Every structure is written in C-alpha cells, then in structure tokens.
Amino acid sequence: MSLVKWKDKDIYDPWADLSSLQEEINNLFKVTNAPSTTGLFDRNVSPAIDVVETDESLTIICELPGMDENEIDVSITANTLTIKGEKKELFDGKKGKYFKRETWSGGFQRTLSLPADIDSSAVEAHLEEGILKVNLPKKEEAKPKQISVQVH
C-alpha cells in the first residue's frame, strides 16, 4: 500500500478561501496601518521587521520609508541591537489640508537581543528604497563546518 497525499494543489480547497476571508475581515478592523506602540511612558512606535538567518549571518530588514541614512540610529550594546529614529511629517498642514492620513510619524524604536555568536564589530547597515538592512555576520567559530568522514 502506498501513502497518498490527500492535498492536491489542482483540487479546489475550500479552506484556503475561508482562511483568506478571515484575514480580510481582520484587516478591515485594523484601523490604521501604524505599527504597534511599545512602552508606557515613552510612546514609541515599533516598525515591522523581518529577521532572516543563514549559516553565515543574520539579516534584519526594517521598513522605514521616507527616511534618510543620518536620521536612523543603529547601535549595539553588548548583545542588544537598537534601531531608533524619528520619522518626520511630510506636510506641515499649514498651506493645505489633509483628506486622508494613514501614515505614521514620530519617534520609533525597536530593540532586539542578539544571539551570542554575532560578531558585533563587523555589523553593516544600509538603507535602500526605504528599507533598512542590517547585516550581522556570525563569528567564525559559530559557522557550521563540514567534517568529512573517511570510510576505511
């Protein structure tokens, strides 16, 4: 007897529609696109991030549209990485008026604790098209090594 996978991509899956509907309804109740705030007294917003790990490094991706390189502060203390800055308002609202306003502005901060095997002296960060990429290489000894096994 062979084991047959029940799920076939060509077969219409009613659950896929249902789960996308659920997501759409959830999005309707999301009032703003502003990221969630953290902290009780300093109401900083924390922008969304992605963390991708490979064998050699860890990459942190953060969406910060409309910001300059010198407005973003990336710092490492011990094993804590902090990304912070202040996002400016695009229009001052003096000359005209807003019809719709969905973007957020103001101070933001995101703190991440890093694993111990990160080489903090070789960290690089660059900004492109509103996306901040922080590359954190792993220490030499933390990289996986291939040890060949000889068969006699």
Added chain:
Amino acid sequence: MADVQTMEKRRTFCAPCNIYREDSKVVLTMEMPGVSKDELEVKIDGNLLILHGSKKAKSLQGRYRVKEIPEGDFHQEYTIDDTIDRERIEARMEKGILTLTLYIKESEKPRKIKVKAL
C-alpha cells in the same frame, strides 16, 4: 496558509496613503518601501487611477526567524473626477515613498470676477 501564497495570484494590499490638498493641486503620498522606480506602474484608465508596485524577488534566502512584514504587492485604485488635469500628473518615487501630484484644471479653479463701476 502556504497554499494561499502559492496560488497564481500574488496577494496585494493597499499602501498607507496620505491625500493632501493645496490650493491648486492634490498631493498623494504612499509608503511603498522596497519598490523601485521601475517596478512601479501608474496608469490612468478613464476615471480610474491605478497604482501597482511590485516587490517581487525581494525576499531573502535563509530561515525566517521573525516575519512581520507582509509579503505581496501594492495595488490600489482611485477614482478621479473631471476636475483633475489628466495631462499634468507628476509621479516621483523617492526613499520608498511615491509622491503623485495631481493638478486641478485651470477652468475648474475658483475665479474672482472684478466688479466694474460704471
């Protein structure tokens, strides 16, 4: 959820948008981080202003430890009325922000009529 992603149509969502009106123009700004100038499409189809920014092939190779940024393209459609000058729409993509400047037609602007004394 994986099945939804592999379906033919890539999922799209609306970019956060600001609409700002200054005396003779309407400025639309949209946050589209990761979309370059060439990946952006701005179309006018009759009364529809269609914006599409694709973020294809932007995902990195490796294991995702944290994934908060939604995957997909930006797509939005707006209806524009006759007061907008179709020939004079400026679009600029800078630092992940799309700025569209729509000008209001000369003939639609409020005019002052001088009252002449006899």
